[in-house]
Amino acid sequence: MVKRIIISLLVTILFGGIDYYISLPPLHIKSAEFWGFLFFVTIVFLVCFFFSSVVRMLKGSQITPKNRKIKAPKSKKGKIIVFISGAVVLAGFILIFISSSQMFNAKDYRNLLTVQERDFNEDVAEISLSQIPVVDRDTATRLGSRKIGEVVELVSQFNVSDFYTQINYKSAPTRVSPLDYADIIKWISNRAEGIPYYVKIDMATQDTELVKLEKGMKYTPGEFFSRDLLRHVRFSYPTKMFENITFEIDDNGHPYWNVSYYDYTIGFLGGRDITGIIMVDAVTGEMKNYPVADVPQWVDTVYDSEMLIEQADLWGAYTNGYWNSIFGQKNVVQTTDGYNYIALEDDVWMYTGITSVVDDASNVGFILVNLRTKEARQYTMNGAEEYSAMESAEGMIQEKNYIATFPILVNIADTPSYFISLKDNAGLVKAYSFVSVTDYQIVGVADTIAGAATEYRRLLKDIGGVKEEEKPEPITVEINITVEAVSSAVVEGNTVYYIKATDGKIYTVGIGVSSNLPFIKEGDSIKASVDTENNVIKVIN
Numbered sequence: 073m074v075k076r077i078i079i080s081l082l083v084t085i086l087f088g089g090i091d092y093y094i095s096l097p098p099l100h101i102k103s104a105e106f107w108g109f110l111f112f113v114t115i116v117f118l119v120c121f122f123f124s125s126v127v128r129m130l131k132g133s134q135i136t137p138k139n140r141k142i143k144a145p146k147s148k149k150g151k152i153i154v155f156i157s158g159a160v161v162l163a164g165f166i167l168i169f170i171s172s173s174q175m176f177n178a179k180d181y182r183n184l185l186t187v188q189e190r191d192f193n194e195d196v197a198e199i200s201l202s203q204i205p206v207v208d209r210d211t212a213t214r215l216g217s218r219k220i221g222e223v224v225e226l227v228s229q230f231n232v233s234d235f236y237t238q239i240n241y242k243s244a245p246t247r248v249s250p251l252d253y254a255d256i257i258k259w260i261s262n263r264a265e266g267i268p269y270y271v272k273i274d275m276a277t278q279d280t281e282l283v284k285l286e287k288g289m290k291y292t293p294g295e296f297f298s299r300d301l302l303r304h305v306r307f308s309y310p311t312k313m314f315e316n317i318t319f320e321i322d323d324n325g326h327p328y329w330n331v332s333y334y335d336y337t338i339g340f341l342g343g344r345d346i347t348g349i350i351m352v353d354a355v356t357g358e359m360k361n362y363p364v365a366d367v368p369q370w371v372d373t374v375y376d377s378e379m380l381i382e383q384a385d386l387w388g389a390y391t392n393g394y395w396n397s398i399f400g401q402k403n404v405v406q407t408t409d410g411y412n413y414i415a416l417e418d419d420v421w422m423y424t425g426i427t428s429v430v431d432d433a434s435n436v437g438f439i440l441v442n443l444r445t446k447e448a449r450q451y452t453m454n455g456a457e458e459y460s461a462m463e464s465a466e467g468m469i470q471e472k473n474y475i476a477t478f479p480i481l482v483n484i485a486d487t488p489s490y491f492i493s494l495k496d497n498a499g500l501v502k503a504y505s506f507v508s509v510t511d512y513q514i515v516g517v518a519d520t521i522a523g524a525a526t527e528y529r530r531l532l533k534d535i536g537g538v539k540e541e542e543k544p545e546p547i548t549v550e551i552n553i554t555v556e557a558v559s560s561a562v563v564e565g566n567t568v569y570y571i572k573a574t575d576g577k578i579y580t581v582g583i584g585v586s587s588n589l590p591f592i593k594e595g596d597s598i599k600a601s602v603d604t605e606n607n608v609i610k611v612i613n
Contacts, residue, residue, distance in 0.1 A: 076128070080120035088113040096306045098313045102336055171339025174386075178394035180338045184345060185383040187439060187448040195440075195449065196416065198483045201521050202570075202578050202607045204491055205245045205275035205415070208477050210499060212236045212247045215280045216271040220251070223282065229258045232271055233294065235319045238413050238420055239372040243576070245275040245415045248321055250354070252294040259296060266290040266355070270319075270327055277570040277578060279559040289327055289354040293317065304357055305331050305350055315346060318373040319354075327354040332374055345383075346375050346446075364446070372420040373443045380422055380441050381407055384448070388426065404429050405436060408457045412478050419444055423481050425457050426450070434460070435509070438481070453488060456512035461490045465505035468517045469494070474502055481509075484525065485532055508532070522606050548601050548610055553579065555596045560589075571598075571609070581609035588612070 091112055097105035174181050207215065216232040230251040239246050250270040253259040266288025272281045293301045301317065312333040321327050329352040337343035348363045349371070367374055388405040389397040397404055408425035415421075420443050425435040437452040456464070462476035475497070479490035488509040493501045494517070504521045506528035508514040514535070516528025557572040567583040571592065579602060583589055589612075592598065601611040 076121060076124040079124055080117050083120045084113050084117040087116050093303070096302055098306075099310045100313055102341060103313050168340045172336070172342030173339075174342070174390075175394050177338050177342060178390040178397075180343060181386045182390035183387075184337070184343055185380070185387045185441070185446070185448050187384075187387055187450045190449040190451060192451045192453070192488050193483065193486050195451075196414075196481070196483045196488075198485070200578075200607050201525055201605075202580055203244075203276050204482060204521060205480060206493055206501065206504070206521070207247060207273055207275040207278055208493065209236055209247075210477075211278075211493075211501065212249075212273050212275075214499060215273055215278060216249060219271060219280045219282055226251070226269065226282075228254070229262055230254055230267065230269075233292075233319075235317075236273075237318045237320055237373060238275070239320050240415050240418055240420055241272070241321065242323065243415075243418060247273045247275060248319060248327075250289060250292060250319055250327065252292065256296070259294075262288075263290075263295075263299075267292060267294075270321070272321070272325075277559065278561050279570060283325060285327070285355065287355050291329070291352055291354055291357040299357070301329055301331070301352065305352060305359065308359055309333075309350060309361070312350070315379070316376045320370075320372060322368075322370050328352060329354055330371060330373065332376065334379075344379070346379065349374055367444060369418075371444055375441070375443050375446050377411060377422050377443070380443075380446070381411060381424065384424065384426075384439060384441070387448075401429055407439075408435065408459075410458055410478050412480055413443075414440070414481055416440070427457055438509075451488070453510055455488070455509040456507070458490065461507040461509070461512045462492060464512045464515050465490075465492045465494060465507055465517060468505065468515050469503060472502070473497070476505070479507070482506075485529055487532060489528070511535075522608065525606075548603055550599065550601050550613070553598050553600055555592060555594055555598065557594060558592050577607060579607045579609050581612070585609060586612040 091109065095105070095109065097103065097109040100106055170176055213232075213234070213236065216236070220230065220232055221227050231254050233250050233252040236247045236249045239248060241248070248270060251267050253262065253267070268288045269282045269284055270289075272283050273279070291299055291301050291304055295301065298304060302314065305314070313335065315332045315334045318330045319327065320330060331350045331352065332346050333348055333350065334344050335347045337345050346364060348361060349367060351360045351362060352358070362368070364374055384407050388407070391403045392400070396402055405426045406429055408427050411422050411424040413420050413422055421440045422443055423438055423440045425438045427435050435455050435457045437450060439448055439450050441448045458479050461479055465476045466474060474494035477493045477495065479492050482489050482491045484506055490507040490509060492505045492507060494503040494505060496502050503517055503519055504524040505515060505517045506524050514528070514531045516524045516526070516531060518524040518527055553571065554574045555571055556574045558569060560567055560569045569581050569583065569589050569592070571579045571581065573579065579600070581589065599613040600609045601613070602609050
């Protein structure tokens with residue numbers, strides 16, 4: 073018997089170790105993955121023990137039909153122990169249910185997200201048109217693939233990973249994503265040096281850069297064995313329940329992975345919420361554990377967007393308790409189907425519309441949630457939900473069959489507005505649109521952002537939304553610009569240059585303005601006449 077138990081244990085340890093190395097479950101009593109792992113090793117042990125018993129019998133054990141007698145237990149004490157054990161287990165399940173149930177803890181579930189009523193115009197200032205993000209995830213993927221395709225020695229060895237995390241980098245909305253090994257053979261060839269680049273995309277100018285690192289990244293989700301990111305973190309934090317992974321860069325451009333972890337904050341298995349992140353240096357693998365209150369300022373994403381949407385729905389459902397959410401449904405609201413991000417106060421905020429539980433294609437407002445701190449703000453206003461605004465923008469040029477992207481929330485002339493890019497079937501942006509949140513019949517569409525904004529402002533002015541004296545005509549001033557960086561992009565077949573000045577402002581200028589534009593470089597000083605409203609250079613002297 074002892075020998076069979078030892079053999080079964082050794083086999084169980086072997087297979088359990090292999091399963092743990094591959095699946096990496098948290099060793100935490102609240103984790104379903106842990107119980108799945110425990111069930112697996114238990115089955116392995118029982119199968120091994122049963123198999124060894126069968127083998128022993130087949131070899132001629134002393135257990136024969138003559139001496140094998142199984143007597144049923146007749147002890148009442150044993151039955152009582154079984155009954156009490158079953159009752160204790162049942163009571164435990166009931167307590168877990170009650171302590172975690174939304175029915176009994178509606179207020180706690182609502183308070184997972186603390187939402188403050190705020191004024192939109194005070195919180196969200198109008199930004200320059202040149203700073204409006206026009207690069208969504210799909211466009212970023214195309215730009216990243218195009219950029220790596222320009223470097224032959226890279227495209228044969230690496231792909232661009234699909235992370236494309238949105239961050240604020242030096243106050244500019246930016247998407248970043250690391251490269252990844254093209255296949256396992258390329259990993260074998262390059263693992264000693266690691267991954268030497270990541271992609272950085274300015275979401276306003278579409279400027280795409282392959283950033284070369286002094287030392288390559290050796291800890292990524294695309295690595296194998298001990299350098300696999302999750303395996304590397306799991307072996308140092310075996311009990312943490314991981315939620316999501318984001319790729320970010322600090323203010324010096326150094327790459328990091330942020331692995332968030334969660335716990336249950338209501339009862340035993342209720343109120344799942346992020347409680348901290350493990351920050352991993354992508355180059356060295358050095359790790360630091362930060363509770364949510366201590367996360368560095370430059371980090372933009374701590375909370376998972378889908379989790380925040382769940383919490384926002386709980387906040388909207390349980391305003392007046394659990395039973396009201398089912399029967400009366402007084403003041404019960406829910407988030408709309410979709411969300412996006414905006415840059416605000418040097419952080420990234422998720423926004424989504426709020427609508428009634430009755431599907432009426434309209435919003436009663438929207439909320440912003442800070443992805444780093446989970447600060448939540450509510451803005452109450454009646455208006456169109458996002459998909460109605462998208463259909464309205466598409467309808468303005470329906471003959472072209474353009475497809476609207478999910479809106480970005482902006483402030484235009486003190487009016488909450490949706491900014492929407494319109495793409496053709498090939499995924500190329502062909503037009504831009506501004507749609508009023510409060511009246512989706514007010515739509516400005518044009519081939520350029522400035523043109524769409526001009527048409528949109530005209531429509532607002534026609535209905536009294538913008539007063540002449542409040543919005544004077546743009547003025548052109550002559551200024552000196554010291555060039556910090558310059559890049560170009562082809563927009564609607566025309567080359568447009570983006571000039572970043574040393575004071576942080578970004579100016580746009582068409583190739584037709586000056587034939588000297590291709591020769592402007594960092595450090596040059598130029599005198600230009602600039603439209604101050606849109607930061608568009610009209611004349612270069």
